[in-house]
């Protein structure tokens with residue numbers, strides 16, 4: 001598998017949520033994951049606090065335990081208002097509906113196969129995000145999530161640059177404390193923010209995806 005030769009813009013516009021094209025037969029060397037995490041730690045953090053940690057899960061038993069928990073969470077998510085399944089049902093026919101349908105189908109595939117994805121990466125941040133409260137809670141939340149989510153995306157970009165596909169997931173956080181138990185994460189002190197399914201991609205030819213038109217989302221000088 002060769003690494004794709006991508007310009008910065010191609011990298012940024014073609015790093016897709018890879019689910020059906022994760023190569024479940026090929027392992028990923030821990031050293032390459034370390035390289036990607038090294039890239040990720042060049043991301044910004046509030047006050048340069050660098051309160052991040054990354055739990056890289058390669059052990060088959062640990063992955064199976066996380067996948068089981070993810071499956072349970074997904075059943076709940078599927079019934080939730082605002083889920084991609086709900087959005088699919090509500091959307092009139094057209095490109096958006098087709099896209100929701102594809103995401104739902106692909107997400108179902110991941111649920112079925114997550115235990116076989118060779119590496120799960122769980123990015124974490126110091127502190128409990130669910131305990132941030134008070135007058136300036138929004139600043140705290142923005143700062144804490146803002147100090148781990150850019151690094152998480154950087155990890156995914158660095159992986160893509162090396163021919164590795166990733167899928168950002170959050171569903172397992174419904175049972176975050178249980179996942180903390182599985183992974184030995186001190187739940188009282190550390191928040192998990194995602195589970196990144198990580199494997200070599202089958203082929204590296206990903207394309208930009210349908211997005212809302214810029215004019216629908218851009219506000220210049222005033223909302």
Ligand SMILES: Cc1cc2nc3c(=O)[nH]c(=O)nc-3n(C[C@H](O)[C@H](O)[C@H](O)COP(=O)(O)O)c2cc1C
Pocket residue numbers: 015016017018103106107110167168169170171172209
């Ligand atoms: C915060 C966040 C949470 C997500 N959670 C899940 C998830 O639990 N399961 C899943 O299959 N995909 C999840 N995704 C992936 C999105 O479905 C995907 O990014 C979206 O459909 C757009 O597809 P693209 O990334 O290929 O452009 C998540 C993405 C983000 C950014």
